[in-house]
Amino acid sequence: MRLAEPAAALAIAGLHKRFDRPAVNGFDLTVRAGELYALLGPNGAGKTTILRMVAGLLRPDAGTIRVFGVDALADPVAAKQALAWVSDEPMIYDKLTPFEYLEFVAGLWGIDAATADARARDLIGWLGLAEHAHERCEGFSKGMRQKVALAGALVHDPKLIILDEPLTGLDAGSARQVKAVLRERVRAGGAVIMTTHILEVAERMADRIGVIAAGRLIAQGTLEELHERAGKGDTSLEDTFLTLVAGEAAAA
Amino acid sequence: MSAPGSLAWLARHEFRLAWRDWRSMISAGRRRRTRTIVATLVVFAVVMHAVAFSMLARYADGGEPDKATLVAVTGCALLAWSLMLSQGMESVTRAFYARSDLDLILSSPVLARRVFAVRIAIIALSVAGMAMMLAAPFINVLLLRGGWRWLGAYAVVAAMGATAAACAVALTVALFRAIGPKRTRLAAQIVAAVIGAAFVIGLQAAAIMSYGTLSRLAILQSATVIALAPDPASILWWPARAILGDGAALAAVFAASAVLLALAIMAFAPRFGEHAVAAAGTSHTVTRQRRSGGMRPASPRRALRRKEWTLLLRDPWLASQTLMQLLYLLPPALLLWRTFADGTAGLVLLVPVLVMAAGQLAGGLAWLAISGEDAPDLVATAPVPAGHIVRAKIEAVLGAIALVFAPFVAAVALAAPLAAVIAAIGIAAAGAAATAIQLWFRIQARRSHFRRRQTSSRLATFAEAFSSIAWAATAALAAAGLWIAVAAGLIAVAILGGTRLISPART
Numbered sequence: 001m002r003l004a005e006p007a008a009a010l011a012i013a014g015l016h017k018r019f020d021r022p023a024v025n026g027f028d029l030t031v032r033a034g035e036l037y038a039l040l041g042p043n044g045a046g047k048t049t050i051l052r053m054v055a056g057l058l059r060p061d062a063g064t065i066r067v068f069g070v071d072a073l074a075d076p077v078a079a080k081q082a083l084a085w086v087s088d089e090p091m092i093y094d095k096l097t098p099f100e101y102l103e104f105v106a107g108l109w110g111i112d113a114a115t116a117d118a119r120a121r122d123l124i125g126w127l128g129l130a131e132h133a134h135e136r137c138e139g140f141s142k143g144m145r146q147k148v149a150l151a152g153a154l155v156h157d158p159k160l161i162i163l164d165e166p167l168t169g170l171d172a173g174s175a176r177q178v179k180a181v182l183r184e185r186v187r188a189g190g191a192v193i194m195t196t197h198i199l200e201v202a203e204r205m206a207d208r209i210g211v212i213a214a215g216r217l218i219a220q221g222t223l224e225e226l227h228e229r230a231g232k233g234d235t236s237l238e239d240t241f242l243t244l245v246a247g248e249a250a251a252a
Numbered sequence: 253m254s255a256p257g258s259l260a261w262l263a264r265h266e267f268r269l270a271w272r273d274w275r276s277m278i279s280a281g282r283r284r285r286t287r288t289i290v291a292t293l294v295v296f297a298v299v300m301h302a303v304a305f306s307m308l309a310r311y312a313d314g315g316e317p318d319k320a321t322l323v324a325v326t327g328c329a330l331l332a333w334s335l336m337l338s339q340g341m342e343s344v345t346r347a348f349y350a351r352s353d354l355d356l357i358l359s360s361p362v363l364a365r366r367v368f369a370v371r372i373a374i375i376a377l378s379v380a381g382m383a384m385m386l387a388a389p390f391i392n393v394l395l396l397r398g399g400w401r402w403l404g405a406y407a408v409v410a411a412m413g414a415t416a417a418a419c420a421v422a423l424t425v426a427l428f429r430a431i432g433p434k435r436t437r438l439a440a441q442i443v444a445a446v447i448g449a450a451f452v453i454g455l456q457a458a459a460i461m462s463y464g465t466l467s468r469l470a471i472l473q474s475a476t477v478i479a480l481a482p483d484p485a486s487i488l489w490w491p492a493r494a495i496l497g498d499g500a501a502l503a504a505v506f507a508a509s510a511v512l513l514a515l516a517i518m519a520f521a522p523r524f525g526e527h528a529v530a531a532a533g534t535s536h537t538v539t540r541q542r543r544s545g546g547m548r549p550a551s552p553r554r555a556l557r558r559k560e561w562t563l564l565l566r567d568p569w570l571a572s573q574t575l576m577q578l579l580y581l582l583p584p585a586l587l588l589w590r591t592f593a594d595g596t597a598g599l600v601l602l603v604p605v606l607v608m609a610a611g612q613l614a615g616g617l618a619w620l621a622i623s624g625e626d627a628p629d630l631v632a633t634a635p636v637p638a639g640h641i642v643r644a645k646i647e648a649v650l651g652a653i654a655l656v657f658a659p660f661v662a663a664v665a666l667a668a669p670l671a672a673v674i675a676a677i678g679i680a681a682a683g684a685a686a687t688a689i690q691l692w693f694r695i696q697a698r699r700s701h702f703r704r705r706q707t708s709s710r711l712a713t714f715a716e717a718f719s720s721i722a723w724a725a726t727a728a729l730a731a732a733g734l735w736i737a738v739a740a741g742l743i744a745v746a747i748l749g750g751t752r753l754i755s756p757a758r759t
């Protein structure tokens with residue numbers, strides 16, 4: 001007897017989005033539960049547009065998006081229940097404290113107060129924000145704001161975390177904390193999809209890496225598979241990435 | 253070409269920034285709008301000249317002014333000056349706290365005192381410029397009918413701008429030294445709002461107490477005030493005489509104001525940089541918000557309402573704006589108190605004032621709640637239907653309006669229950685209409701852009717104002733027991749319907 005395959009954490013098929021020119025052009029992707037997937041691409045390749053469509057912030061012109069089997073376009077509220085979105089610009093309120101912010105986010109996701117309270121205290125401690133938990137965010141540094149936003153994304157225990165350049169502006173210590181938090185989520189069975197310009201982060205953290213150019217996925221796989229595809233052998237991800245992108249540009 | 257770093261070079265740079273800032277305020281950053289805006293301004297200028305002609309043409313030929321004229325002119329000038337001082341204080345506060353180029357300037361080898369000398373002068377010019385634009389139709393009519401001597405009025409407006417800027421700098425710096433940079437930000441905004449409103453409100457309050465009317469002109473034209481005023485030869489009348497075309501008075505007033513501005517620049521420009529640095533340091537200080545206990549349970553809608561109310565309460569700019577709205581309610585409150593004492597039927601006057609204030613306040617609050625969302629992506633990615641989010645925000649706005657106006661309605665109810673019911677209905681209608689307009693014209697903006705909310709859509713601004721006026725008129729007519737209130741109500745509904753038809757939400 002063959003067991004039914006579990007639904008992918010994220011399944012994207014035939015995604016199209018056009019602004020004044022095509023931004024996403026027939027994009028397909030599957031991310032499994034328990035996987036950290038890094039999406040790489042040059043500026044303007046369409047990475048953020050894709051992630052915004054997955055998060056329900058943009059409506060695609062065509063294509064399908066499924067989050068843990070739920071059609072995100074047909075039932076966005078159910079899909080959103082399972083996901084969290086963290087952008088490179090932290091989305092927090094200057095006049096709220098981190099604790100109040102987490103209380104607000106927990107309210108939005110309908111988490112009961114006792115559970116939210118325990119999770120918030122854990123996250124605040126884990127991310128080194130305990131000392132500032134009851135201070136308004138208006139005086140916080142970029143790194144602290146990013147950590148508050150990340151805590152907000154995790155307080156409702158999402159199964160799929162979408163991050164757009166999550167390590168921008170973080171110091172080395174904070175970046176390590178965030179990476180540890182993300183790995184922990186993946187180990188617990190969640191899925192993480194992130195964009196980054198720091199190739200070393202993708203190299204060290206990602207289970208699989210996707211390379212995108214001109215709104216299309218031009219290559220994906222493990223680091224070794226990408227090296228092989230680019231014919232670069234044992235070189236760095238940077239060399240492989242540049243070769244793949246240059247090859248695509250030449251083909252276009 | 254002026255040398256880089258010189259006063260002229262810095263002034264050119266500041267003028268360019270001020271000009272572009274003004275243009276973007278007018279056109280809301282849309283180039284195609286410029287032609288429409290220019291045409292609108294021309295029409296507005298023609299209408300204002302016609303209004304000024306009907307009001308002032310017969311006064312242009314006056315000879316030696318009497319005491320009553322001097323009192324009236326001085327009163328009007330003081331009213332304008334208090335508004336200019338308020339605008340100046342706001343500009344100075346912004347120069348301290350909100351200029352993103354301060355780090356660049358203060359880290360450059362240019363002398364900081366030169367930069368700030370230019371900035372204080374620009375503040376004086378912008379304050380005077382704005383006042384001149386508003387006064388121009390009236391001065392032009394007087395020029396046309398009374399001759400060249402009225403040209404001096406422009407110089408008096410410039411002098412008023414200079415003195416207002418000088419006093420604004422002195423007041424803000426005094427606040428800085430008295431209560432520190434952290435508290436000054438909020439205090440200066442509130443003081444500016446209070447100064448802007450205080451003179452008008454003071455005159456109205458005096459008129460209510462003395463004559464039982466809301467007209468501020470009543471006090472300026474009263475025999476008591478004219479009798480108590482100094483002799484026409486007094487130096488106190490020089491500004492009024494300068495406005496009325498007295499050459500010697502004009503020269504003295506203009507020279508005195510120039511000296512005052514120069515003294516302010518000399519005294520404050522060298523320390524301005526230090527204050528700006530101190531102000532910048534406040535963004536790194538933290539505000540402790542201790543709260544005992546854990547998280548409070550909340551549904552998504554409740555969480556949204558709670559968040560909106562918390563942010564509204566903690567917004568210093570909004571606090572000053574709200575305070576201003578409440579200040580304007582002081583004269584009606586006085587009228588209410590006097591009505592109780594005298595037992596007259598003047599209470600009816602209060603109803604439209606409350607309705608108008610509710611409409612205006614609701615418009616501001618609705619913009620903050622609906623358009624001024626600082627974390628739009630967070631709210632949009634929450635598993636909450638969009639309709640629930642909007643409903644929660646509307647509830648937050650209307651809840652705040654109910655809280656502010658309930659005491660006034662309750663007080664009216666003690667004297668005139670029917671008027672209170674009409675006021676309550678009017679407040680609800682004006683508040684709901686203003687909120688609906690903000691909803692139809694919503695944009696995505698940061699809360700800190702509240703000052704510019706009116707430039708994002710002139711149509712929304714005018715619709716909101718006309719709607720509030722129409723609901724206030726409806727309530728006034730209903731409170732007076734006139735059936736024509738039905739017609740006024742239909743006009744209010746028509747305004748709302750028309751606005752909906754042309755709103756981006758519909759198109």
